Amino acid sequence: xxxxxxxxxxxxxxxxxxxxxxxxxxxxxxxxxxxxxxxxxxxxxxxxxxxxxxxxxxxxxxxxxxxxxxxxxxxxxxxxxxxxxxxxxxxx
Numbered sequence: 001x002x003x004x005x006x007x008x009x010x011x012x013x014x015x016x017x018x019x020x021x022x023x024x025x026x027x028x029x030x031x032x033x034x035x036x037x038x039x040x041x042x043x044x045x046x047x048x049x050x051x052x053x054x055x056x057x058x059x060x061x062x063x064x065x066x067x068x069x070x071x072x073x074x075x076x077x078x079x080x081x082x083x084x085x086x087x088x089x090x091x092x
Contacts, residue, residue, distance in 0.1 A: 003071065006064045010071025017044050017072070018079025032084055041076040045069065 003011070021028075021044065031040050060068070080086075 004064070004067045006060070006067040007071035007074075010068035010073075011075035011078075012071075013068075014041060014072035014075030014077075015079040015082075016075075017041070018076045018083065028080055029084060032080060032086070037077050037080055038073055041073050044076070045072065 021040070031037050
């Protein structure tokens with residue numbers, strides 16, 4: 001099943017955010033190993049919300065916004081996995 005445009009937009013934004021995050025040495029690996037990637041992505045979204053208009057599209061329905069956020073989390077995780085060289089949830 002194809003993902004919605006909002007999911008895809010969120011996915012690309014999340015993936016990009018994983019590369020643009022100012023990670024401290026070892027922080028990305030620690031977040032991955034402790035299962036905190038969702039928490040980190042949530043903190044980024046919270047920060048973006050405070051920067052009015054960066055994340056939240058105007059005139060979106062709650063469903064569309066939920067799809068965007070779902071995509072963001074997935075894209076963020078995918079970006080981290082790519083940077084760490086993770087395959088199928090495990091380090092290579």
